[in-house]
Amino acid sequence: MSDDLVEALQELGFTSAEAKAYIALLKVSPATGYELASRSGVPRSAIYGVLKRLEGQGLVNVAGREPARYVALPPADLEKIIEARFAKRLRGLKSSLESLAQPASTSITWTIQGYASVLEEAERLIGGTEKQLYGSLWGREAARLAPAFRDARRRGVEIILFSFNPLESALGTVLSYGIDEHELEAYWPHKLILVADQRRALLGGADELPSTRAVLTEERALVEMAVANLVLDITLLGQRRGVDTAAVVTRLTALLAPVEELAPRRKGPGKKRA
DSSP states (O other): OOHHHHHHHHHTTOOHHHHHHHHHHHHSOSEEHHHHHHHHOOOHHHHHHHHHHHHHTTSEEEEEETTEEEEEOOHHHHHHHHHHHHHHHHHHHHHHHHHHOOOOSSOOEEEEESHHHHHHHHHHHHHTOOSEEEEEEOHHHHHHTHHHHHHHHHTTOEEEEEESSOOOGGGSEEEEOOOOHHHHTTTOOOEEEEEETTTEEEEEEOOSSTTOEEEEEOOHHHHHHHHHHHHHHHHHHHHHHTOOOHHHHHHHHTTSOOHHHHSOOOOOOOOOOO
């Protein structure tokens, strides 16, 4: 019997004995309790109690009574039952937690640790974007997040991506130096910046390490710092490569303070007195 299957069912709420009995019954059905005890490894003294619990949950049916023969619920039906139960529990949990939660008086910044967790958070951020998504990332991370980017574009999200590496043009408006990723790794670690709808940002490291860390924030100062970093990188790209980035920079600087308008204008030299 597969230990992986037993563990998977235990994660869904089965006891070890219930999982073993259900799996054995799937293989040989219908079967008596005596037969299942010998096939599943569940002791004969316990098998009938286990089967009764499974029957009470609707996961096993009884066919005949002398002797009783048991039939396992088909896997497709088991999936539906488990989904319905978990959905109900999650709704109840959400309702209970929301009744306890107090409205946040300040923006919260979350620390994300581990490369896989950072990518998962990036996918969630992209998936929740409604209008604009701006980012700076390496080719490897762009490739792994490509399905999320494509899905966002299908929803009508405007996407602008900067990278030092080549990126797939289908991901959005791409501005890139086209530098080979492996060559650049000799100098810099992987980094990731994503800004969603001008109000939420994910920024930090993106090396394939458990120690990799990033932050997810709605703190206005941090979001603006992320945007300013993008503006600087894109502006320098335009200057170094002769690329017209004016339209993109204009879009991004709309999120920042209008420095040119606010700064005092320099006065020309005054007229000399005769």
